[in-house]
Amino acid sequence: AYTDDMRLARKSGVITGLPDAYGRGRIIGDYRRVTLYGVDRLIQDKIDQKKSLEVRCIDEDVIRLREEISDQIVALKELKGLAETYGLNISGPATNAKEAIQWLYFGFLGAIKDQNGAAMSLGRTSTFLDIYIERDLKAGLITEEEAQELVDHFVMKLRLVKFLRTPEYNDLFSGDPTWVTESIGGMGLDGRTLVTKNSFRILNTLYTLG
Known part of the structure; x- marks a missing residue:
């Protein structure tokens, strides 16, 4: 589709652009379904x-x-x-907080394992997972420290994904980055806040890991 002039301009650095393998949009799957239903x-x-x-x-x-x-x-x-x-x-379905995070992670992993990771977002999962974590906390199954550890491990797992990418992609984005976009907080359609304890656990993980 590119003309000779376009290719020369790109090669000389007059213009730059995203590699063809880079997704122009965002795919945000509802990975919560795996946790909710099995x-x-x-x-x-x-x-x-x-x-x-x-x-x-x-x-x-x-x-x-x-x-x-x-x-x-x-x-x-x-x-x-x-x-x-x-x-x-x-x-x-997942029966506790640990399984909820694991099931959710597998849903995401299954979606991205055939992708280059450029446009695969996670969605709003921190508020969803808070339901499972809060239930386990009230039941005495886990402590707050263990809840934070579950979130820490989840984020670390998301960061450890390794993608197989073209040389052109790596030339543009060095360091093999991943774009795992998580929507934290917000407002529901009914006016209720979507900020939960788990929103702060996610932020704490990011502050800790850097």
């Missing part, structure tokens, strides 16, 4: 969706959608296999 429930939901598309008129759009859902079912089964390599079973 993978088996998500797979069954996709099977039901595919079954609902057994209609009398099968046109191009229906065929494409059925193919996409089939791919999603395969991907969810692979996600279960990914967790099993770590000795964990994410078939069902």
Whole structure:
């Protein structure tokens, strides 16, 4: 698509631009679903969706959608296999704070393992995870120090992801950075604040790690 003049201008440094492999947008998956429902429930939901598309008129759009859902079912089964390599079973919902973070991490890891990491955001998960952590704290299952440690390990895991990138990408972004965008705080549609104790745990982790 580039003309000879464009290529010369780019090569000489007159203009710069993002490498072709760099995603121009942001993909923010709802990774909370893995924690909330477990993978088996998500797979069954996709099977039901595919079954609902057994209609009398099968046109191009229906065929494409059925193919996409089939791919999603395969991907969810692979996600279960990914967790099993770590000795964990994410078939069902998370039952405590530790599992909630682990299940969420696997959802994110499954999404980014085939990507260059340029445009894969995490979303707003700190407020969501606070529900599980607060429940375990009130039940006496964990202490505040252990809750902070769970968040510390979660952030460290997100930072340890290693991407396979093209030389052009590394020329532009040295140091193999990752863009794991987390939305902290904010306001709900009903006017309630989304700031929780876990919002401050995330900030404390970032202050500590630098």
